[in-house]
Amino acid sequence: MKNVPRNLTFAANWKMHHGISEARAFAEKFLALTAPSDGRKLWFFPPAVSIATFAAAVKQRPDIAVGAQNVHWEPKGAYTGGISIPMVVEAGARLTLVGHSERRHLFGETDEQVARKTRAALASGITPLVCVGETLAERDGGRTEQVIVRQLSALLQVLDVQQWRDVVLAYEPVWAIGTGKNATPDDAAQIHELIRMELGRNGVSFYVPILYGGSVNAGNVASLLTRPQLDGVLVGGASLDPAGWADVISRGSEAKVRPSGGFDLVES
Ligand code: PGA
Numbered sequence: 001m002k003n004v005p006r007n008l009t010f011a012a013n014w015k016m017h018h019g020i021s022e023a024r025a026f027a028e029k030f031l032a033l034t035a036p037s038d039g040r041k042l043w044f045f046p047p048a049v050s051i052a053t054f055a056a057a058v059k060q061r062p063d064i065a066v067g068a069q070n071v072h073w074e075p076k077g078a079y080t081g082g083i084s085i086p087m088v089v090e091a092g093a094r095l096t097l098v099g100h101s102e103r104r105h106l107f108g109e110t111d112e113q114v115a116r117k118t119r120a121a122l123a124s125g126i127t128p129l130v131c132v133g134e135t136l137a138e139r140d141g142g143r144t145e146q147v148i149v150r151q152l153s154a155l156l157q158v159l160d161v162q163q164w165r166d167v168v169l170a171y172e173p174v175w176a177i178g179t180g181k182n183a184t185p186d187d188a189a190q191i192h193e194l195i196r197m198e199l200g201r202n203g204v205s206f207y208v209p210i211l212y213g214g215s216v217n218a219g220n221v222a223s224l225l226t227r228p229q230l231d232g233v234l235v236g237g238a239s240l241d242p243a244g245w246a247d248v249i250s251r252g253s254e255a256k257v258r259p260s261g262g263f264d265l266v267e268s
Contacts, residue, residue, distance in 0.1 A: 008225070008256050009168070009211055009232030010249045011043040011129060012239030013069065013097065014050075023050035027057035029242035036063035040253060041232075043129070044239075045069045045097050048083050055092025067095030067129065070103055073113070073120040085124040095127045099151070101174045105135070111154035119158050122166055129168045129234070130155065131213070132195070136175035144173075148191065149198055156202045164204045168211065170234045171195060176214025178236060185227045188212045192229035218247045222255035 018026060023046050034042070042064045046054045055066040072082040088096065097103075098121065099114035114130065121128040132151040134144040148171075159167070171191050176182050183191075192210045199208055212224055213234030224230055233252060239245045 006207070006231060007039050007041050007209065008253065009041045009043060009209065010245075010252060011045065011170070011211060011213075011232065011234040012245060013045045013100070013213075013234055013236050014047060014240065015069070015102070015236055016047060017240055018046055018050055020050050020053045023054040024057055026242050027054055030246060031058065031061065033243060033246040034249060036061060037253060040249075041065065042249065043067060043095055045095070048088065048091075051088060051093050052091040059092075065094045065127075066092055067097060067126070068093045069097050069100065071096045071098075071117060071121065073116040075120075075124075085120055085126060089124065089126060093126060095129060096121050098128045098130045100131045101133055101135075101172055101177055105174065111151055114151070115154045115158045118155055118167065119163075122159070122163050127166060127168060129170055129211070131170045131172050131234070133172040133174050133177075133214070139173065139175060144191070145194060148194060152195065152198050156199075156204075161203045164199065164208055165206060168209045168231075169195060170211040170213050172213035172234060174214075178215065180215050182215040182220055182224075183212070185224050188224060189227040189229040192227075196229075216248070218244065218251055221248050221252040225252045225256045 040063060044054060045067045048068060051066055051068060058064040068088040071085045071088055072079050075084050075086050098117045099109060103109040118128045118130050132148055134147040138144060138147045173183050195210055209231035211232040211234045212230045216224065216233045216235045217238040221233060235248065238248050
């Protein structure tokens with residue numbers, strides 16, 4: 001058994017915002033407002049066209065990594081509009097979002113496709129940040145647990161236990177995304193525990209980081225991150241302005257390093 005310091009991750013999902021010139025301007029301002037901090041990772045998911053520019057602009061910062069918002073599982077082929085993992089890697093991506101709820105619900109991405117993308121990302125050596133979460137109807141119908149378990153089970157079916165060492169998960173209740181309604185710290189912590197139990201039941205006994213996402217902002221990030229179950233946040237709207245995002249990061253970081261933050265854990 002050894003004590004492994006847990007990282008704290010702040011992930012910015014820009015969705016369909018910030019083309020090349022806006023991404024460059026963001027980087028300039030953001031770099032001046034933040035400095036690397038031990039055990040803290042800053043992840044950015046710009047639109048695909050801005051990955052190369054943004055990755056080049058932040059390359060002197062070891063704490064910052066850049067990812068794609070979506071990738072295809074095939075390395076190349078006749079998939080009009082698709083972008084492959086080797087392409088985003090060449091542009092500077094080291095991560096990719098997989099199965100964001102907007103991909104699942106607006107673009108009809110299935111659990112099986114999410115699993116294929118996750119497996120392909122791992123095979124190419126980039127980190128998949130895989131999103132799970134229930135809709136409002138599913139929550140109201142008392143099916144939250146069932147939905148999360150189903151989404152995880154699609155991944156568990158295709159990944160070897162050891163591959164989970166390189167996976168990061170995000171719990172994002174769909175009803176909390178872009179709506180201003182965020183889950184309470186208790187709600188979030190409870191589902192994070194459910195996810196961890198489900199992984200454990202399937203033989204994943206080491207620590208898989210789980211971020212929380214859904215209307216996280218400067219006003220609620222501290223109370224969410226005081227929960228030891230949360231390893232970071234995945235943020236859309238509140239990550240678009242460089243000063244605002246730097247503020248979320250600084251408030252969240254202060255909250256997490258309190259002794260009650262449970263920053264360390266024991267891993268076998
Ligand atoms: P939001 O988006 O912070 O704007 O709710 C979060 C996400 O979709 O990842």
